[in-house]
Amino acid sequence: MTGFRPRIGGRARAHLPTTFLCDAWTREGGRFGDETVGLPEGTTALGRWPAELDTDAVVRLAEAVGESASWEAMAATPPVAQKLAERARPQPLDLEIARHLRHLQHVCHRPRLHLRVEEERLPVSRARRIPVRAVADLVSHPGDWEHRTLRSIQPSRVLARQIEDEWNLYENRVAVRLVDHLLAYLAKRLEELRKIKEILDASRDYSEQMQRTSYRRAGRISELWSDTLESKTEEELSRTMQRLELAQRDLQSLLDASLYRQVPRRQSVALSLKPTNILVNDPHYRKVAALWRAWVKYGHKRQETQQQRAKRRSTEAGCWDRFALHLVVRGLVDLGWSLQELGPGRWRASRDGSLPVSVTQDDGGVVRLSTDRSLALVPLCADLSGADPDALEGLVKSLDSNKADVVLVHVGAPTAVADVERAGGWIFRGRTALFGCSPWGIDSEERMARLLRGWLVRVASPAYPVATEVRALEQLPKTWAWIRYQEPHLVALRPPTPEDLAASAAWASAKAKELDTVARRAKAAKQAFAVAPREAVRAFQRFVDEAPAKLAGMDVCPVCGGEGMVEPRPGRHADGADATWWAMCTACGSEWGTRPCTGCGSRYHALAAQAGLDLADAAENTPDLEWPDRVLGRDVWAQPCRSGTPGEYRCSECGVCSARGCRRCSSS
DSSP states (O other): OOOEEESSSSOOBSSOOSEEETTSEEETTEEEOSOOTTSOTTOEEESBOOOHHHHHHHHHHHHHHOTTOOHHHHHHSOSSOSOHHHHHSOOHHHHHHHHHHHHHHHHHHSOOOEEEEEEEEEEGGGOOOOOTTHHHHHHTOGGGEEEEOSSOEEESEEEEEEEEEEOOOHHHHHHHHHHHHHHHHHHHHHHHHHHHHHHHHHHHHHHHOTTTSOHHHHHHHHHHHHTTSOTTHHHHHHHHHHHHHHHHHHHHHGGGSHHHHHSOTTOOOOSSOOOOHHHHHOHHHHHHHHHHHHHHHHTOOOOOOHHHHHHHHHHHHHHHHHHHHHHHHHHHHHTTOEEEEEETTEEEEEOTTSOOEEEEEOTTOOEEEESSSEEEEEEEEEEOTTSOHHHHHHHHHTTOOSSOEEEEEEESSOOOOSOHHHHTTOOOTTOOEEEEEOTTOTTHHHHHHHHHHHHHHHHSSOOSSEEEEOOSOOOOOTTOOSEEEETTEEEEOSOOOHHHHHHHHHHHHHHHHHHHHHHHHHHHTTOOOOSHHHHHHHHHHHHHHHHHHHTTTTTBOTTTOOBEEEEEEOOSOTTOTTOEEEEEETTTOOEEEEEEOTTTOOEEEEEEOOOSSOHHHHHHTSOGGGTTHHHHTTOOSSOBOTTOOTTOBBOTTTOOBTTSSOHHHHTO
16 A cells, blocks of 8 residues: 655655645655546645746756755855856757758748559549550449440449649658657747746846835845856847747748648657658758757657656655755855754754754755744645645645744745735744745745745844843942843843943942942951842843843844944833834944734834835835735845835734734735
């Protein structure tokens, strides 16, 4: 009995569920896609195996990075389709088509024909050519007589010779089938070139249309593609597309040629041509044969066996897993994290001002980021664009779990389901999300960096505020804004400046001397004295020494790296349980900090990047599924309200919009 094991988690099963996700299960240790052969009737796969262009792109990318790639190699290689400039130039078969197409046209319009001669009994009125033996044949077939006289026979039917053109020659079948093969090749080739053109157009649009996207995002994407594309790629692409489109039109016109209509469609030709006299000696047919051999060498893919197909898909699934890891590594590096390799498939990510994060990729390809909570990125080598939206959303909801955050990384653009946040890869606690990406996508890396940033700032940020309990400490000066003491709670609300540290050290030293003097006098007088105040001063000094490291990064702008002014908002609780903070960059004007949720009461991090555009207008003109990725890119922590209202965000824990009455957010 064949066993099926889920890649997302759970126990093995003897049978697949009635509805299952493509590539979400393994069978006998191998990846299982949209195959339904041998499965019970009624079993439905949501999604399909990706198109050849997408799988070829991830395979070429994996080859470019290397078989056993380190994180340094992945960080140095843009996670986009490789060798775009090379693919934009004419390929060997493209050149052969341009060189020999006129000969194929000549053959289709003026083919070599053989005369086919057949003898058949026909009515006398239709007989045109009569062979010599027609008389003897008529005498032996009385049934063809109309009547007989004393001198002769008057026939009704007579043996006649029919002479017709023979179109269905072997050489003509070669020409006609070559037209079909070249049209299929050119359709695939032009699709690839149009994908490259979309990338170039998108890159140019992001750089030129600053009123629609953040200039920082446009600059990052332009820099990404400048490392990938050569300066003359656009010109070469335009020339290649123009030539191939012209060749495609010429080939399509041959579908109406007399030869193409006369040769039966079911007539096939073996890949290895027979060296007939016509293919060897005729100047036009000889070039057609040369073009056929070029197609066999450069454009033909042999029919796969079932084992070969399974092996190919296993390779493609493994390359897709590596692509997902590649996006994660690039996203972490872009966000300022450094990685230390601990072993095969294991890394430790660290950054100043953040808790360390464990990064692993298991044998099933699942990438996990872990602190006290984990994020599982499950690569699905599946195109979900054609899946039923309601069935897909229901299946994704069934994977929700409070134990871990789960993101299904699938092939292609974000999938249109009713829950826009799930489709767009927005992570709220316990909710499974979808994340569509592709090496052909110009912003896959940017959106992955946004996804990671929103999750990491939630789980890897040090606890705020920094607090401890100290008893018997004297009241601190009221002019100190960075620290607060309400016995027994000592709370640091913002990173101390050098002046703050100097003032704290001076105050602690003075209090320590004062208490030491009191202690010496008490000892001299042989009187009892309290030791708790002296211990409290020492605890205060230790707290002050540790606070800068624990609060590091709060005053560093996450957008431009400049210095920010932090404004503590202490709240009402003495222990700082409801304290928040907000900062503003003195260089770029961006703002960031923590906000209290009006829905679940938790505190979440929010970032208001200075994008140089009207966010409300940008939100109005951006589809909900693309908001705010196409506008702000990775410069986001909590998701901005979909109304574009400045200062309004959706809680990273429960997903409630801070405006609560926002029509666009509540509609999901």
